[in-house]
Amino acid sequence: MKTINYLLLIILLTIISCSKNSDLQNEVQVYLEDYNKQYRQLGYEWNKGEWALNTKIVEGDTITSKNAQDAQANYAQFTGSRENIEKAAKYLKLKNELTDLQIRQLKRVLYLAASNPETASEIVKEKIEADIKQTQLLYGFDFKIDNKSVSTNEIDVSLKTENNIKKRLKTWEASKEVGIGLKDGLANLQRLRNKSVQALGYDDYFTYQVSDYGMTVDEMRDVCQNMIRDIWPLYRELHTWARYILAEKYGEDVPEMLPAHWLPNRWGQDWKELVEVEGINFSEELEKKSAEWIVKKGEDFYVSLGFENLPQTFWEKSSLYPAPPDADYKKNNHASAWHMDFERDIRSLMSVDVKNSDWWSTSLHELGHIYYFLSYSNPDVPYILREGGNRGFHEAFGSMIGLASLQQPFLEEMGLIPKNVKLDDIQVLFKEALEYIIFIPWSAGVMTDFEYELYTLNLPKDQYNLEWWNLKRKYQGIVPPYDRGEQYCDAASKTHINNDAAQYYDYAISYVLLFQFHNYIAKQILQQDPHATNYYGNKEVGKFLSDVMSPGATVDWRELMKKSLGSEMSAKPMVDYFAPLMDYLKKVNEGRTYTLRENF
Ligand code: X8Z
Ligand code: ZN
Numbered sequence: 001m002k003t004i005n006y007l008l009l010i011i012l013l014t015i016i017s018c019s020k021n022s023d024l025q026n027e028v029q030v031y032l033e034d035y036n037k038q039y040r041q042l043g044y045e046w047n048k049g050e051w052a053l054n055t056k057i058v059e060g061d062t063i064t065s066k067n068a069q070d071a072q073a074n075y076a077q078f079t080g081s082r083e084n085i086e087k088a089a090k091y092l093k094l095k096n097e098l099t100d101l102q103i104r105q106l107k108r109v110l111y112l113a114a115s116n117p118e119t120a121s122e123i124v125k126e127k128i129e130a131d132i133k134q135t136q137l138l139y140g141f142d143f144k145i146d147n148k149s150v151s152t153n154e155i156d157v158s159l160k161t162e163n164n165i166k167k168r169l170k171t172w173e174a175s176k177e178v179g180i181g182l183k184d185g186l187a188n189l190q191r192l193r194n195k196s197v198q199a200l201g202y203d204d205y206f207t208y209q210v211s212d213y214g215m216t217v218d219e220m221r222d223v224c225q226n227m228i229r230d231i232w233p234l235y236r237e238l239h240t241w242a243r244y245i246l247a248e249k250y251g252e253d254v255p256e257m258l259p260a261h262w263l264p265n266r267w268g269q270d271w272k273e274l275v276e277v278e279g280i281n282f283s284e285e286l287e288k289k290s291a292e293w294i295v296k297k298g299e300d301f302y303v304s305l306g307f308e309n310l311p312q313t314f315w316e317k318s319s320l321y322p323a324p325p326d327a328d329y330k331k332n333n334h335a336s337a338w339h340m341d342f343e344r345d346i347r348s349l350m351s352v353d354v355k356n357s358d359w360w361s362t363s364l365h366e367l368g369h370i371y372y373f374l375s376y377s378n379p380d381v382p383y384i385l386r387e388g389g390n391r392g393f394h395e396a397f398g399s400m401i402g403l404a405s406l407q408q409p410f411l412e413e414m415g416l417i418p419k420n421v422k423l424d425d426i427q428v429l430f431k432e433a434l435e436y437i438i439f440i441p442w443s444a445g446v447m448t449d450f451e452y453e454l455y456t457l458n459l460p461k462d463q464y465n466l467e468w469w470n471l472k473r474k475y476q477g478i479v480p481p482y483d484r485g486e487q488y489c490d491a492a493s494k495t496h497i498n499n500d501a502a503q504y505y506d507y508a509i510s511y512v513l514l515f516q517f518h519n520y521i522a523k524q525i526l527q528q529d530p531h532a533t534n535y536y537g538n539k540e541v542g543k544f545l546s547d548v549m550s551p552g553a554t555v556d557w558r559e560l561m562k563k564s565l566g567s568e569m570s571a572k573p574m575v576d577y578f579a580p581l582m583d584y585l586k587k588v589n590e591g592r593t594y595t596l597r598e599n600f
Pocket of ligand 2: 365366369
């Protein structure tokens, strides 16, 4: 009898405490639902303001920037409000009684608050203005060669194809001019970004952005340095090879370090143009198509995997092609994807042009973001968690489709190369390394270190350019054509330094992830060699990707990896993928002098 009473008591107590839990859970739920609703409305207005600002830049137009500023201020006021900060913090203290999904949302509320806290409202206001001004200066800039306006597409094509070294230098210089006018703005933003997050206890803006991964700055820097260490031997071979073949091509002496204007990309972040694979005339084939074809074929690829067709509004509202040369406005010339209303108003901003073959993979990259948006826009994912597993995830899948889209079986399927041509596998791999391996010292090294120094170490403005080139030399073995003094700000010629601050390691991480995912898909789903896959039409691949993408940020990214791949983040699949190239390059480089250190 006694035991029964005792048992009853326990049951009763459990019921009482559960109902207390669920009272609290209900209260938090009401709060979060309201938060999500307002977040969505204000976020949509902000996105619309930004969209207008980035797609139509007219000198002297103050209305568009005022609208964008007001919309951003309203969003900032809400997300950074004392009330939201206090409530989220209060509820988080009781997290043992809340659901995992609620805890995630409350943490997100605090994270969002930290970039616009009401406690630093003057700083936040200044920051919003400074951000908008920087965007206008960056994308309103008129690039000129010999006093003639040129588009960034023209600059890019010229750096890929021009053999006259004097002309190359002029083009490269023209591409860096934009940095000069951005330097003051960057210094201002350095201060304002740091100050705004410091109000909520973060050390600096870099630390804040890194914390989104659940990592400390030291941990993130370790991840990045390890990546560089892993690929360094291969990078060193590629660097040595490039010094010799480019010197020959331009009729110059072999330099110790690579002059920046010798390389086929404004920042030296992608060298794939240096190798032509016999049998694949991709650029030529693309030129026969149209810009519309590129984007449509991209959609077609995703649809073949089982994803839906893009909503009609995507085609109506996106800004996919360059502004006409005689337009009285300019537009943001860098590619991006926008989740405007956190539902199905999804758009992409690009300047697709068939003459610049980069748009093929860039367009697939952006569609990767778009399909990610669509995947997690489902009732199980609250608006504030409609994000990637982590930011690197968001960057990874579109790039992975870009890699897959250039492998032989796929190119055949698309009619971009004739069937059954025998391609030289090593040359194909070589070209891929010039894209994916070359990118790592740039992203995990130069960009990440520069922004770490900028925000965490408060790099003084009169050392921006000096430090930029120190890092370029250290990580990429690239030097400026001549001493570039502090009147320049070459770092600021890179979009992300201005308007996607302290996040570039996302791309390094995304490359590591993409090889992990690609390797898994090739071996476990397609049963194909990772070097020669054909994803086209495979619904199982689509289902796998959709399962990874659709939870958005409602799950922990490390668990998401374990669940989907059965492994942790690792550069090994990337290193293994390129391993066959090492012996080949060592032979090619026999007798040549290496100028990068042997071990990183
Ligand atoms: O910025 C981008 C995307 C933006 S969604 C086009 N990427 C990095 C860059 O261009 O520097 C893609 C890879 C690297
Ligand atoms: Zn992207």
